[in-house]
Amino acid sequence: MSKEALTFALSKGRIFDEAAALLKKAGIEMTSDVNSRKLVIPDTQGRFRFFIVKPVDVPTYVEYGVADVGIAGRDVLLESNADVHQPLDLRIGLCKMVVASPKATAKQNYKDLSAVRIATKYPRVTTEYFTQRGVPVEIIPLSGSVELAPLLGLSDRIVDLVATGRTLAENGLEVIEPICDISARLVINRASYQIKRQSISELIQLLAAVIPL
Amino acid sequence: MKTLTQIPLGTQVLFGKAAKQRRRIERTIFSVFEAWSYQEIIPPIFDYYDVFTKGMGLELEDTLYRFIDREGNILALRPEFTSLVAKSVATRLADHPKPLRLCYCGEVLRYETPRGGRQREFFQIGLENIGGEHIRSDAEVILVAIESLKKLGIKKFQINLGEIGYFAGIVERIDFSREDLLKIKTFIDLKDVVGLKSEMDRLNLSERRRQIILSLVHLTGDSSVIQTGRHLVSNEKSHQALNNLESLYEELKSHKVDESITIDLSEVRGLDYYTGTIFKIYVPGLGFEIGGGGRYDNLLKNFGCDFPAVGFSFSLERLMSLES
Numbered sequence: 001m002s003k004e005a006l007t008f009a010l011s012k013g014r015i016f017d018e019a020a021a022l023l024k025k026a027g028i029e030m031t032s033d034v035n036s037r038k039l040v041i042p043d044t045q046g047r048f049r050f051f052i053v054k055p056v057d058v059p060t061y062v063e064y065g066v067a068d069v070g071i072a073g074r075d076v077l078l079e080s081n082a083d084v085h086q087p088l089d090l091r092i093g094l095c096k097m098v099v100a101s102p103k104a105t106a107k108q109n110y111k112d113l114s115a116v117r118i119a120t121k122y123p124r125v126t127t128e129y130f131t132q133r134g135v136p137v138e139i140i141p142l143s144g145s146v147e148l149a150p151l152l153g154l155s156d157r158i159v160d161l162v163a164t165g166r167t168l169a170e171n172g173l174e175v176i177e178p179i180c181d182i183s184a185r186l187v188i189n190r191a192s193y194q195i196k197r198q199s200i201s202e203l204i205q206l207l208a209a210v211i212p213l
Numbered sequence: 214m215k216t217l218t219q220i221p222l223g224t225q226v227l228f229g230k231a232a233k234q235r236r237r238i239e240r241t242i243f244s245v246f247e248a249w250s251y252q253e254i255i256p257p258i259f260d261y262y263d264v265f266t267k268g269m270g271l272e273l274e275d276t277l278y279r280f281i282d283r284e285g286n287i288l289a290l291r292p293e294f295t296s297l298v299a300k301s302v303a304t305r306l307a308d309h310p311k312p313l314r315l316c317y318c319g320e321v322l323r324y325e326t327p328r329g330g331r332q333r334e335f336f337q338i339g340l341e342n343i344g345g346e347h348i349r350s351d352a353e354v355i356l357v358a359i360e361s362l363k364k365l366g367i368k369k370f371q372i373n374l375g376e377i378g379y380f381a382g383i384v385e386r387i388d389f390s391r392e393d394l395l396k397i398k399t400f401i402d403l404k405d406v407v408g409l410k411s412e413m414d415r416l417n418l419s420e421r422r423r424q425i426i427l428s429l430v431h432l433t434g435d436s437s438v439i440q441t442g443r444h445l446v447s448n449e450k451s452h453q454a455l456n457n458l459e460s461l462y463e464e465l466k467s468h469k470v471d472e473s474i475t476i477d478l479s480e481v482r483g484l485d486y487y488t489g490t491i492f493k494i495y496v497p498g499l500g501f502e503i504g505g506g507g508r509y510d511n512l513l514k515n516f517g518c519d520f521p522a523v524g525f526s527f528s529l530e531r532l533m534s535l536e537s
Contacts, residue, residue: 065500
């Protein structure tokens with residue numbers, strides 16, 4: 001079918017360096033530095049056009065087909081609930097989504113509370129997690145520095161990503177329970193997957209061959 | 214009162230160019246439907262709740278707009294047309310000569326987040342062929358869909374053709390609970406191999422079944438996919454599904470439309486409802502399918518009248534967005 005360049009949504013956030021390195025290993029290189037102000041960057045062989053967008057927007061660009069494919073963290077995918085294909089776990093950007101709380105209250109079982117107050121960037125996932133366990137939850141939606149919320153008394157607990165646990169420890173927080181493992185996924189628009197099948201299955205094969213074990 | 218000027222989420226108003234464009238597309242498509250002897254049916258916008266849940270299965274249940282009338286009956290606004298057409302056929306048109314060729318156009322309502330060019334109220338145009346011969350009527354509705362697209366000036370499109378019986382044959386012999394099957398279906402639908410693997414681990418599926426289900430995810434391509442599908446499984450139902458699919462493909466080939474056909478055995482949405490052929494239509498440049506349909510041989514039984522049937526619908530909003 002069509003051999004036009006695939007549009008590829010990438011984000012500058014948490015997983016960019018690892019994603020770029022993985023793509024390079026698969027023989028896909030961007031023609032210019034992402035730190036240039038360009039928003040659309042072709043690759044060296046004319047097979048892809050990269051869009052650099054905010055991490056939370058990758059699923060949206062792909063769901064609407066503005067980007068044929070993209071790399072998005074599972075955290076962002078769960079939160080957006082975007083209707084996209086996700087055939088590959090790229091095993092980069094590894095971390096966990098957890099419930100954490102200040103050391104002082106870590107021992108107190110939140111199930112004994114009438115309601116839990118949670119600060120998070122992931123209101124959808126958090127609400128689902130607690131309501132499925134029969135625990136009423138009050139969400140404090142934040143877009144960054146979530147660790148700060150319990151320190152300042154804004155919330156009792158947080159739901160956030162943890163890689164090494166250092167940021168948590170520095171802020172006197174500890175993990176009370178893991179919610180799920182997070183890693184970056186290759187995501188593909190449903191229509192593109194069908195219409196540009198050949199280019200897309202080539203991309204899947206290239207990437208599948210270089211995924212770290 | 215703010216409600217006088219505010220609009221409820223999911224509603225829309227068309228005027229000027231957009232209204233003209235909508236009517237033009239409707240007329241163009243209806244002219245094709247008419248040329249194939251399809252007659253318009255105008256069903257009510259609401260009916261008893263059970264008509265829709267029995268009709269479309271539970272996949273749409275959460276999206277229904279329900280309400281209660283003064284006698285306490287539960288009613289719902291139509292989320293699709295097929296159930297209503299089936300009910301009318303069973304109650305009013307059962308003794309008419311077959312196949313019955315019926316077409317419709319109008320708004321449907323689903324309580325879901327507006328996305329993909331669709332509001333909560335959106336428009337469908339489509340048709341149903343009831344009581345027709347199996348492969349021949351499947352081919353007919355696909356040919357009508359193709360002709361409609363061409364008449365609208367849409368030259369490039371792709372029809373993904375599958376057979377739900379293939380997947381049904383595979384899962385039928387595995388003792389899945391309703392919830393487990395739903396999870397497996399969702400993972401296949403998202404082509405989420407990672408989730409699929411861990412779910413199959415949890416369910417303790419045999420190695421052979423795991424292989425079959427994992428292969429299913431990527432069973433899409435030219436007509437050779439039918440052969441690949443055959444080698445993969447041994448159950449009779451799946452093989453019968455592939456025989457049907459092959460006959461249908463040959464029939465479409467004899468009409469020289471096979472270049473726009475892709476065989477897709479990974480399509481598993483609509484398992485509650487479709488019984489045979491399923492298809493989706495994609496157009497380059499649009500990230501969503503613009504229409505689709507399939508065979509639903511068990512639906513009319515719910516209304517007390519046992520006829521096989523096949524149909525499809527287009528999303529008018531998405532057809533409009535293609536032109537702009």
